[in-house]
Amino acid sequence: MALTDKDITPGFAAEVVAQPGGEHLNRCFNCGACSGICPVSQAIPEFDPRKMIHMVRMGLKERLLASDLLWFCSKCRSCVFVCPQDVRFADIMGALRELAMAGGYITDQDLLDKGKAAWVERDLCVACLTCVRVCPWRIPKIDDQGVAVIDPRACRGCGICPAECPAKAIKQNESEDERSIAACGGGH
Secondary structure: OHHHHHHHHOOHHHHHHHOOOOHHHHHHHOOOOHHHHHHHHHHOOOOOOOHHHHHHHHHHHHHHHHOHHOOOOOOHHHHHHHHHOOOHHHHHHHHHHHHHOOOOOOOHHHHHHHHOOOOEEOOOOOOOOHHHHHHHOOOOOEEOOOOEOOOOOOOOOHHHHHHHOOOEEEEEEHHHHHHHHHHHOOOO
């Protein structure tokens, strides 16, 4: 598929660099260490950190921010430990996700629908605090009505709180990347 001028947004890389988490983008010299270590790219070949950084540099803003690829990153940070330039790809993914949210490429409801965030069925929540205790990122909170709430933009979609909720009040849809991994035999 050939690119045209309308596919390219000049200054997109500068936009990413200006975001918290994107400041190390220009350190990357495309060695591919991040792609080699990435567990997601092993299961989903379309997810390639080196190619995604190249897309940023090429100015492929619309294509990248509208892509589900942004939401496949598990933020495991394996890439951070092998990068010789301290590029912090996981942080760049966070910056791209923020740009996608701010630009209206994805909504909170999209995150829930895609299985990238969990939510609480308020009428089932018994405020036992299990979700608050088990979340390594401290995302679930108890609101002023004594019910757990989860911010979809902050949720990592790891699946811990839905699995641990004794009242089964926390729900999360199966994500497309989970379906992709299962389809290629990696889900067993």
